[in-house]
Amino acid sequence: xxxxxxxxxxxxxxxxxxxxxLRAEKVLQKLxxxxxxxxxxxxxxxxxxxxxxxxxxxxxxVISGG
Amino acid sequence: MKCRMCHGxxxxxxxxxxxxxxxxxFVTFLQRRVRRTIGSLRLLSPGEKVLVAVSGGKDSLSLWDxxxxxxxxxxxxxxxxxxxxxxxxxxxKAVSFAQxxxxxxxxxxxxxxxxxLAIPEIARRAKRTSCSVCGLVKRxxxxxxxxxxxxIATGHNLDDEVxxxxxxxxxxxxxxLARQAPSLPDRESLRRKVKPLVLCSEREMAAYAxxxxxxxxxxxxxxxxxxxxxLYKSALNRLEQESPGTKLRFYQGFxxxxxxxxxKEEPELQPCExxxxxxxxxxxxxxxxxxxxxxxx
Numbered sequence: 001x002x003x004x005x006x007x008x009x010x011x012x013x014x015x016x017x018x019x020x021x022l023r024a025e026k027v028l029q030k031l032x033x034x035x036x037x038x039x040x041x042x043x044x045x046x047x048x049x050x051x052x053x054x055x056x057x058x059x060x061x062v063i064s065g066g
Numbered sequence: 067m068k069c070r071m072c073h074g075x076x077x078x079x080x081x082x083x084x085x086x087x088x089x090x091x092f093v094t095f096l097q098r099r100v101r102r103t104i105g106s107l108r109l110l111s112p113g114e115k116v117l118v119a120v121s122g123g124k125d126s127l128s129l130w131d132x133x134x135x136x137x138x139x140x141x142x143x144x145x146x147x148x149x150x151x152x153x154x155x156x157x158x159k160a161v162s163f164a165q166x167x168x169x170x171x172x173x174x175x176x177x178x179x180x181x182x183l184a185i186p187e188i189a190r191r192a193k194r195t196s197c198s199v200c201g202l203v204k205r206x207x208x209x210x211x212x213x214x215x216x217x218i219a220t221g222h223n224l225d226d227e228v229x230x231x232x233x234x235x236x237x238x239x240x241x242x243l244a245r246q247a248p249s250l251p252d253r254e255s256l257r258r259k260v261k262p263l264v265l266c267s268e269r270e271m272a273a274y275a276x277x278x279x280x281x282x283x284x285x286x287x288x289x290x291x292x293x294x295x296x297l298y299k300s301a302l303n304r305l306e307q308e309s310p311g312t313k314l315r316f317y318q319g320f321x322x323x324x325x326x327x328x329x330k331e332e333p334e335l336q337p338c339e340x341x342x343x344x345x346x347x348x349x350x351x352x353x354x355x356x357x358x359x360x361x362x363x
Binding site: 034035036037038039041044045046047048049050060062063064065 | 067075076077078079086089123124125225267268269271272273276277279284286287290291293295296299300303304306307
């Protein structure tokens with residue numbers, strides 16, 4: 001039986017779902033995000049841009065105003 | 067992706083420094099960077115008593131953590147602005163960080179100075195924006211709380227500084243350019259203010275907080291939405307993405323040439339007739355705001 005994986009991304013209160021495993025940097029490209037402005041996090045761990053991710057990840061904005 | 071320092075698995079890419087680092091080496095890198103910034107810009111001297119202005123956000127809590135790790139005698143100051151749930155959550159983060167580190171936290175409440183009113187109501191009554199009132203009140207209370215300290219440290223990072231610089235240049239605000247510095251000197255009752263994170267990017271500070279397990283407030287101040295500083299930060303990060311190191315070059319270039327903007331004569335300051343705070347007018351802007359708002363309570 002084939003195992004199908006997905007990546008569920010939470011970002012600014014919304015959830016995005018992508019089929020298959022993806023590199024973290026590819027997820028940012030798909031969401032048109034600048035890597036300088038976010039961190040990719042899984043659990044409490046920082047995910048490097050070249051890591052293949054699956055399951056749930058959080059994209060956390062790092063830019064604050066004021 | 068391998069760590070440049072220990073050859074282990076890297077977790078963060080820092081294109082501006084042409085470095086990939088693992089968690090431990092990144093923490094070492096950032097601590098070293100802040101220590102060098104403090105030394106090269108002569109921000110702090112060993113043994114000085116530092117008051118860190120903390121908002122509950124990643125930058126100020128990380129700054130407090132860094133100063134404690136670097137061996138400074140650093141206490142925190144949290145200013146309760148009274149902005150609903152945002153202020154409540156921010157205070158909880160500051161209090162729990164202080165407890166975890168066994169460090170002393172001082173708390174000032176804006177309401178205690180304005181007849182029970184918080185920033186949004188003060189701004190409405192004074193017919194000013196919340197951000198301008200907030201800045202004025204925070205500066206005053208920071209200075210007042212800093213009386214028993216040698217220096218006040220704030221968590222302004224590289225992104226804050228370059229967005230402010232871009233705004234000042236776009237509008238040719240030469241007086242603001244003259245005042246923009248990583249260290250503002252003592253002037254009688256005004257405490258020295260320093261910004262040890264000016265060479266650390268906002269992303270680096272968020273990564274530091276995450277790796278160090280610092281629980282900070284993720285919510286934004288509701289009044290910061292749509293601010294021009296966010297627009298400038300976004301434009302600068304677009305440039306940074308295309309040409310890594312742009313923000314650092316922009317800021318370090320400014321530090322080299324900022325003296326060109328500094329006025330030869332500083333404005334004369336005198337003690338406020340009401341509270342003694344140094345001001346260019348008879349009554350300082352904080353006391354004038356207080357009078358104006360309290361008249362209408």
